[in-house]
Amino acid sequence: MRKIVILISGRGSNMRAIVQAAKEQQWPAEIVAVISNKADASGLEYAASMGIATVVVASRDFTSREAFDAVLQQEIDRFAPDLVVLAGFMRILTTPFVTHYSGRMLNIHPSLLPSFTGLATHRQALTAGVRIHGTTVHFVTPELDHGPIIAQAAVPVLPGDTEQSLAERVLVQEHVIYPKAVRWFVEGKLTLEGDLVHIGAESTESAGIACVG
Numbered sequence: 001m002r003k004i005v006i007l008i009s010g011r012g013s014n015m016r017a018i019v020q021a022a023k024e025q026q027w028p029a030e031i032v033a034v035i036s037n038k039a040d041a042s043g044l045e046y047a048a049s050m051g052i053a054t055v056v057v058a059s060r061d062f063t064s065r066e067a068f069d070a071v072l073q074q075e076i077d078r079f080a081p082d083l084v085v086l087a088g089f090m091r092i093l094t095t096p097f098v099t100h101y102s103g104r105m106l107n108i109h110p111s112l113l114p115s116f117t118g119l120a121t122h123r124q125a126l127t128a129g130v131r132i133h134g135t136t137v138h139f140v141t142p143e144l145d146h147g148p149i150i151a152q153a154a155v156p157v158l159p160g161d162t163e164q165s166l167a168e169r170v171l172v173q174e175h176v177i178y179p180k181a182v183r184w185f186v187e188g189k190l191t192l193e194g195d196l197v198h199i200g201a202e203s204t205e206s207a208g209i210a211c212v213g
Protein backbone atom coordinates (compact mmCIF):
# COMPACT_ATOMS: atom_id res chain seq x y z
CA MET A 1 0.00 0.00 0.00
CA ARG A 2 1.25 3.46 -0.90
CA LYS A 3 0.93 6.05 1.84
CA ILE A 4 -0.49 9.48 1.11
CA VAL A 5 -0.40 12.59 3.31
CA ILE A 6 -2.76 15.41 2.30
CA LEU A 7 -2.16 19.05 3.28
CA ILE A 8 -5.10 21.46 3.53
CA SER A 9 -5.84 24.96 4.79
CA GLY A 10 -9.61 25.13 4.53
CA ARG A 11 -12.73 23.23 3.55
CA GLY A 12 -10.80 20.43 1.88
CA SER A 13 -13.28 19.49 -0.81
CA ASN A 14 -10.47 18.14 -3.01
CA MET A 15 -9.12 16.12 -0.07
CA ARG A 16 -12.60 14.71 0.38
CA ALA A 17 -12.86 13.77 -3.31
CA ILE A 18 -9.51 11.95 -3.06
CA VAL A 19 -10.43 10.14 0.16
CA GLN A 20 -13.73 9.00 -1.35
CA ALA A 21 -12.19 7.89 -4.65
CA ALA A 22 -9.46 5.93 -2.83
CA LYS A 23 -12.10 4.09 -0.85
CA GLU A 24 -14.63 3.51 -3.62
CA GLN A 25 -12.07 2.51 -6.26
CA GLN A 26 -9.97 0.49 -3.82
CA TRP A 27 -6.69 2.18 -4.68
CA PRO A 28 -3.48 0.44 -3.63
CA ALA A 29 -3.04 3.37 -1.27
CA GLU A 30 -4.07 4.70 2.08
CA ILE A 31 -4.53 8.31 3.16
CA VAL A 32 -2.52 8.11 6.38
CA ALA A 33 -2.85 11.72 7.54
CA VAL A 34 -4.43 15.08 6.79
CA ILE A 35 -2.32 18.00 8.00
CA SER A 36 -3.46 21.62 8.19
CA ASN A 37 -1.65 24.86 8.89
CA LYS A 38 -4.90 26.19 10.36
CA ALA A 39 -6.61 24.73 13.41
CA ASP A 40 -10.05 25.79 12.17
CA ALA A 41 -9.78 24.20 8.71
CA SER A 42 -13.19 22.59 8.32
CA GLY A 43 -11.78 19.73 6.27
CA LEU A 44 -10.13 18.34 9.40
CA GLU A 45 -13.51 17.25 10.77
CA TYR A 46 -14.28 15.21 7.69
CA ALA A 47 -10.86 13.55 7.77
CA ALA A 48 -11.26 12.65 11.43
CA SER A 49 -14.75 11.30 10.76
CA MET A 50 -13.18 8.96 8.20
CA GLY A 51 -10.73 7.67 10.79
CA ILE A 52 -7.77 9.48 9.26
CA ALA A 53 -5.10 10.93 11.57
CA THR A 54 -5.24 14.72 11.65
CA VAL A 55 -2.43 17.08 12.61
CA VAL A 56 -2.30 20.87 12.94
CA VAL A 57 0.95 22.76 12.48
CA ALA A 58 -0.28 26.32 13.04
CA SER A 59 1.61 28.60 10.65
CA ARG A 60 0.73 31.68 12.69
CA ASP A 61 2.88 30.35 15.56
CA PHE A 62 6.02 30.64 13.41
CA THR A 63 8.00 33.75 12.57
CA SER A 64 9.80 32.36 9.53
CA ARG A 65 8.86 30.18 6.56
CA GLU A 66 11.99 28.09 7.13
CA ALA A 67 11.02 27.27 10.73
CA PHE A 68 7.44 26.40 9.77
CA ASP A 69 8.47 24.23 6.83
CA ALA A 70 11.02 22.37 8.97
CA VAL A 71 8.39 21.39 11.55
CA LEU A 72 5.85 20.61 8.85
CA GLN A 73 8.37 18.31 7.18
CA GLN A 74 8.99 16.49 10.47
CA GLU A 75 5.27 15.97 10.97
CA ILE A 76 4.77 14.73 7.41
CA ASP A 77 7.74 12.38 7.59
CA ARG A 78 6.44 10.75 10.78
CA PHE A 79 3.92 9.09 8.43
CA ALA A 80 6.60 8.08 5.90
CA PRO A 81 4.45 8.96 2.89
CA ASP A 82 5.13 7.93 -0.70
CA LEU A 83 3.16 10.96 -1.85
CA VAL A 84 2.31 14.39 -0.45
CA VAL A 85 -0.84 15.98 -1.89
CA LEU A 86 -1.42 19.73 -1.58
CA ALA A 87 -5.17 20.32 -1.63
CA GLY A 88 -5.92 23.98 -1.05
CA PHE A 89 -2.79 24.34 1.09
CA MET A 90 -2.37 28.11 1.08
CA ARG A 91 1.33 28.44 1.77
CA ILE A 92 4.35 29.46 -0.27
CA LEU A 93 6.85 26.67 0.33
CA THR A 94 10.61 27.00 0.78
CA THR A 95 12.96 25.42 -1.73
CA PRO A 96 14.50 22.90 0.74
CA PHE A 97 11.01 21.66 1.62
CA VAL A 98 9.95 21.30 -2.02
CA THR A 99 13.24 19.63 -2.92
CA HIS A 100 12.80 17.10 -0.09
CA TYR A 101 9.56 15.91 -1.75
CA SER A 102 10.80 16.23 -5.32
CA GLY A 103 8.85 13.93 -7.64
CA ARG A 104 6.43 12.95 -4.88
CA MET A 105 4.42 16.09 -4.18
CA LEU A 106 1.40 17.17 -6.23
CA ASN A 107 -0.69 20.34 -6.28
CA ILE A 108 -3.93 21.47 -7.87
CA HIS A 109 -4.12 25.02 -9.14
CA PRO A 110 -7.38 26.64 -10.27
CA SER A 111 -6.28 27.80 -13.72
CA LEU A 112 -5.02 26.37 -16.97
CA LEU A 113 -1.31 26.75 -16.23
CA PRO A 114 0.91 28.39 -17.31
CA SER A 115 -1.80 31.08 -17.31
CA PHE A 116 -2.80 32.81 -14.08
CA THR A 117 -0.40 31.73 -11.36
CA GLY A 118 -0.83 32.97 -7.79
CA LEU A 119 -4.06 34.01 -6.12
CA ALA A 120 -7.48 35.14 -7.40
CA THR A 121 -7.18 33.07 -10.55
CA HIS A 122 -10.87 33.33 -11.42
CA ARG A 123 -10.71 37.12 -11.19
CA GLN A 124 -7.57 37.05 -13.33
CA ALA A 125 -9.40 34.97 -15.93
CA LEU A 126 -12.43 37.30 -15.98
CA THR A 127 -10.19 40.38 -16.22
CA ALA A 128 -8.21 38.86 -19.08
CA GLY A 129 -11.44 38.06 -20.93
CA VAL A 130 -10.48 34.47 -21.68
CA ARG A 131 -13.28 32.28 -23.03
CA ILE A 132 -11.85 29.09 -21.59
CA HIS A 133 -10.63 28.64 -18.01
CA GLY A 134 -9.89 25.57 -15.92
CA THR A 135 -7.66 23.74 -13.51
CA THR A 136 -4.32 21.94 -13.49
CA VAL A 137 -2.74 19.14 -11.45
CA HIS A 138 1.04 19.33 -11.47
CA PHE A 139 4.16 18.13 -9.70
CA VAL A 140 5.43 20.75 -7.27
CA THR A 141 8.73 22.46 -8.05
CA PRO A 142 10.32 25.40 -6.22
CA GLU A 143 8.79 28.00 -8.56
CA LEU A 144 5.23 28.79 -7.42
CA ASP A 145 2.50 27.20 -9.57
CA HIS A 146 4.96 25.77 -12.06
CA GLY A 147 6.07 22.18 -12.40
CA PRO A 148 5.33 19.31 -14.75
CA ILE A 149 1.66 19.12 -15.70
CA ILE A 150 -0.19 15.84 -15.11
CA ALA A 151 -3.82 16.66 -15.92
CA GLN A 152 -5.98 19.60 -16.89
CA ALA A 153 -9.68 20.30 -17.28
CA ALA A 154 -11.13 23.22 -19.20
CA VAL A 155 -14.47 24.91 -18.66
CA PRO A 156 -16.13 27.70 -20.61
CA VAL A 157 -16.33 31.24 -19.27
CA LEU A 158 -19.97 32.18 -19.74
CA PRO A 159 -21.60 35.59 -20.14
CA GLY A 160 -22.49 36.97 -16.72
CA ASP A 161 -20.00 34.79 -14.88
CA THR A 162 -18.79 36.01 -11.51
CA GLU A 163 -15.69 34.86 -9.68
CA GLN A 164 -17.93 32.61 -7.63
CA SER A 165 -19.85 31.04 -10.51
CA LEU A 166 -16.62 30.42 -12.36
CA ALA A 167 -14.95 28.98 -9.25
CA GLU A 168 -17.87 26.58 -8.77
CA ARG A 169 -17.69 25.38 -12.38
CA VAL A 170 -13.95 24.83 -12.08
CA LEU A 171 -14.24 23.07 -8.70
CA VAL A 172 -16.52 20.39 -10.16
CA GLN A 173 -13.70 19.52 -12.57
CA GLU A 174 -11.03 19.67 -9.84
CA HIS A 175 -12.88 16.88 -8.11
CA VAL A 176 -12.62 14.82 -11.31
CA ILE A 177 -9.00 15.35 -12.28
CA TYR A 178 -7.31 15.42 -8.88
CA PRO A 179 -8.38 11.94 -7.75
CA LYS A 180 -7.53 10.66 -11.24
CA ALA A 181 -4.01 12.12 -11.14
CA VAL A 182 -3.36 10.83 -7.62
CA ARG A 183 -4.54 7.36 -8.62
CA TRP A 184 -2.15 7.38 -11.59
CA PHE A 185 0.67 8.25 -9.19
CA VAL A 186 -0.09 5.51 -6.68
CA GLU A 187 -0.52 2.99 -9.47
CA GLY A 188 2.97 3.88 -10.67
CA LYS A 189 1.74 5.14 -14.05
CA LEU A 190 3.46 8.54 -13.97
CA THR A 191 7.01 9.04 -15.14
CA LEU A 192 8.86 12.33 -15.29
CA GLU A 193 11.14 13.19 -18.16
CA GLY A 194 12.52 16.64 -17.49
CA ASP A 195 9.52 18.96 -17.44
CA LEU A 196 7.21 16.44 -19.08
CA VAL A 197 4.99 13.83 -17.48
CA HIS A 198 4.29 10.56 -19.23
CA ILE A 199 1.24 8.51 -18.29
CA GLY A 200 1.43 4.75 -18.66
CA ALA A 201 0.27 3.56 -22.05
CA GLU A 202 -2.23 1.19 -20.48
CA SER A 203 -4.12 4.16 -19.08
CA THR A 204 -7.29 4.57 -21.07
CA GLU A 205 -8.39 7.84 -19.49
CA SER A 206 -7.48 11.17 -20.98
CA ALA A 207 -5.37 13.58 -18.97
CA GLY A 208 -7.15 16.51 -20.57
CA ILE A 209 -10.85 17.24 -20.19
CA ALA A 210 -12.70 19.83 -22.24
CA CYS A 211 -16.17 20.62 -20.97
CA VAL A 212 -18.96 22.07 -23.02
CA GLY A 213 -21.48 24.35 -21.29
Ligand code: GRF
Pocket (backbone or CB within 6 Å): 008, 009, 010, 011, 012, 013, 014, 015, 087, 088, 089, 108, 109, 110, 135, 171, 174
Ligand atom coordinates in the same frame (compact mmCIF):
# COMPACT_ATOMS: atom_id res chain seq x y z
C1 GRF B 1 -9.17 24.81 -4.97
O1 GRF B 1 -9.76 25.69 -5.87
C2 GRF B 1 -7.74 24.50 -5.38
O2 GRF B 1 -7.56 24.52 -6.76
C3 GRF B 1 -6.98 25.64 -4.77
O3 GRF B 1 -7.61 25.90 -3.55
C4 GRF B 1 -8.97 25.45 -3.60
C5 GRF B 1 -9.12 24.47 -2.47
O4 GRF B 1 -10.43 24.03 -2.30
N1 GRF B 1 -5.58 25.29 -4.68
P1 GRF B 1 -10.73 22.84 -1.31
O5 GRF B 1 -10.16 23.24 0.06
O6 GRF B 1 -10.10 21.60 -1.86
O7 GRF B 1 -12.23 22.75 -1.25
